[in-house]
Amino acid sequence: MSATRADICVVALAECFRGDGEIVANPIGTIPMIAGRLARATFEPDLMATDGEAALVANDAAFAWPEGRVIEYYNPYRSMFDVVWSGRRHVVMGATQIDPYGNQNFAAIGADYAAPKTQLIGFRGAPGNTVNHTTSYWVANHSPRVFVEKVDVVTGVGWDRAAAAGPAALEFFELRRVVTNLCVLDFGGPDHRMRLVSVHPGVSVDDVVAATGFELAGADSVTESRLPTDEEMRLIREVIDPDDQRHTELPEERS
Amino acid sequence: MTARASSTKLMSADDVVATLDDGMTIGIGGWGSRRKPMSIVRAMARSSLKDLTVVSFAGPDLGLLCATGKVRRAVYPFASLDSIALEPHFRAARQAGRVEDVPFDEGMFLLALQAAAWRVPFLPTRVGLGSDLMTLNPMLRTVQSPFDDGLELTAVPAFELDAAICHLNRADERGNASFLGPDLYFDDLYLRAARTRRFISAERIVPTAALAEEAGTELRLRIARIMVDGVVESPGGAWFTSCVPDYERDEALQREYAAAARSPEQWDAFFRTHVEVAS
Numbered sequence: 083m084s085a086t087r088a089d090i091c092v093v094a095l096a097e098c099f100r101g102d103g104e105i106v107a108n109p110i111g112t113i114p115m116i117a118g119r120l121a122r123a124t125f126e127p128d129l130m131a132t133d134g135e136a137a138l139v140a141n142d143a144a145f146a147w148p149e150g151r152v153i154e155y156y157n158p159y160r161s162m163f164d165v166v167w168s169g170r171r172h173v174v175m176g177a178t179q180i181d182p183y184g185n186q187n188f189a190a191i192g193a194d195y196a197a198p199k200t201q202l203i204g205f206r207g208a209p210g211n212t213v214n215h216t217t218s219y220w221v222a223n224h225s226p227r228v229f230v231e232k233v234d235v236v237t238g239v240g241w242d243r244a245a246a247a248g249p250a251a252l253e254f255f256e257l258r259r260v261v262t263n264l265c266v267l268d269f270g271g272p273d274h275r276m277r278l279v280s281v282h283p284g285v286s287v288d289d290v291v292a293a294t295g296f297e298l299a300g301a302d303s304v305t306e307s308r309l310p311t312d313e314e315m316r317l318i319r320e321v322i323d324p325d326d327q328r329h330t331e332l333p334e335e336r337s
Numbered sequence: 338m339t340a341r342a343s344s345t346k347l348m349s350a351d352d353v354v355a356t357l358d359d360g361m362t363i364g365i366g367g368w369g370s371r372r373k374p375m376s377i378v379r380a381m382a383r384s385s386l387k388d389l390t391v392v393s394f395a396g397p398d399l400g401l402l403c404a405t406g407k408v409r410r411a412v413y414p415f416a417s418l419d420s421i422a423l424e425p426h427f428r429a430a431r432q433a434g435r436v437e438d439v440p441f442d443e444g445m446f447l448l449a450l451q452a453a454a455w456r457v458p459f460l461p462t463r464v465g466l467g468s469d470l471m472t473l474n475p476m477l478r479t480v481q482s483p484f485d486d487g488l489e490l491t492a493v494p495a496f497e498l499d500a501a502i503c504h505l506n507r508a509d510e511r512g513n514a515s516f517l518g519p520d521l522y523f524d525d526l527y528l529r530a531a532r533t534r535r536f537i538s539a540e541r542i543v544p545t546a547a548l549a550e551e552a553g554t555e556l557r558l559r560i561a562r563i564m565v566d567g568v569v570e571s572p573g574g575a576w577f578t579s580c581v582p583d584y585e586r587d588e589a590l591q592r593e594y595a596a597a598a599r600s601p602e603q604w605d606a607f608f609r610t611h612v613e614v615a616s
Contacts, residue, residue: 135520136519136520137519158521158522159522160447160523163444163447166444189469190431194434195438196437197431197434201423201427201428203415203423204395204415204416204417204440204441205414205415205441205442205470206415207444208442208468209442209445209464209465209468209470210442210443210445210462210464212467214463235469235473236467239467239468240467243467244466244467247467250466250490
């Protein structure tokens with residue numbers, strides 16, 4: 083049974099949490115939520131995870147708990163901000179636009195903020211998340227429209243903007259990684275610019291370069307994203323995402 | 338012993354709207370498309386009110402008021418219908434440049450409510466630093482810590498609300514109320530942040546003695562009558578947003594509401610069927 087691209091993305095996102103220890107892993111989106119559960123079920127057993135509403139739950143399944151939730155903590159939105167501001171959290175957010183330094187936009191597209199071409203969801207928690215704890219990103223459709231030289235609005239803060247805003251912005255700042263349907267990126271380039279770390283099996287460096295609207299660092303020393311182990315495949319398919327929601331977010335594509 | 342006369346605060350949704358004026362800043366409780374005080378919002382939509390500033394973790398409250406031309410300014414960290422990611426009526430108003438936009442981060446929004454509730458001019462935070470909130474939101478400033486760290490932080494000013502409106506599961510007629518779902522959200526803070534015109538609607542009005550029993554625990558009695566000026570009995574008052582455990586979101590009706598953003602004709606039809614009629 084070979085791994086699909088979605089399975090590989092799950093593993094790549096799970097790897098983002100490696101070394102995090104006892105914090106709240108708060109990946110947002112279908113594949114990221116599966117990834118957080120996978121990290122906890124394997125190499126990061128101390129992570130805490132949300133049920134998507136007002137509880138932190140111990141269940142391995144990501145989306146449905148027919149046998150009931152195992153609630154570890156009552157976590158209404160007000161408590162979530164206590165978690166965010168205490169720093170004991172690693173969020174994975176989406177991005178409609180992201181630039182070389184990891185500045186993210188999901189508020190509005192267009193040059194004129196007063197009458198945007200496209201109004202999106204708003205700033206949500208992105209400004210607070212990014213300056214208070216570790217942040218990674220998940221982009222399901224890696225394209226030059228998403229990876230842009232300059233975002234229209236900075237919702238989540240990137241490395242350059244955090245540095246310019248001073249020590250209060252930089253003290254707890256860590257943009258860790260960007261995982262896409264094509265590859266894994268980090269910010270290990272010069273001045274914390276985005277760097278290509280690995281391409282998913284079946285994807286070439288040229289594919290990534292063509293899908294990215296700015297120059298990536300590190301394209302000369304790229305590896306291949308790792309495959310899930312047999313045990314990881316079993317957990318994903320049988321325990322964490324038995325209803326196969328990951329292939330709704332990223333349609334099946336054998337690699 | 339003679340029983341003291343306890344004052345009732347019962348009123349109608351239209352009574353609530355009658356206390357509001359053009360240009361006011363209205364805080365609306367709930368979260369996204371969850372436990373929104375829609376019976377009162379619908380009464381606002383039917384009224385002649387205009388130029389409102391809406392302060393909200395926004396969903397169809399903001400959308401409906403935008404679609405009916407009531408909103409001059411939106412103060413919000415997000416606008417979403419939850420199961421439908423983006424609020425279509427708010428989007429239409431924004432993209433047409435009809436609504437002034439005052440963006441917030443979610444947690445920063447909590448601090449603006451909290452500062453108002455505690456009657457301090459601002460609260461400091463790291464939130465906002467480095468983001469475009471600092472330029473796009475004219476309310477924000479920075480402040481330097483007076484202590485040895487000397488850190489430059491964001492100063493989040495207190496919201497100045499002319500009115501606060503929330504929907505709860507149970508209330509008594511004096512304004513004590515409980516939430517029975519998973520999350521109070523920030524309803525208590527809205528009701529503390531406003532100085533006057535603090536209104537709640539509730540699925541059911543019960544005797545005070547029944548509040549704790551209905552809630553199963555006193556931990557859910559989170560709205561006290563010192564925070565409330567008026568109470569509206571409004572079964573189904575969160576229409577079509579969720580109000581668990583009393584009812585889930587009416588997804589079919591929400592889809593109809595969202596689809597009505599496609600044309601003025603569809604909106605007129607939706608308005609006549611679902612908004613014009615008093616609940």
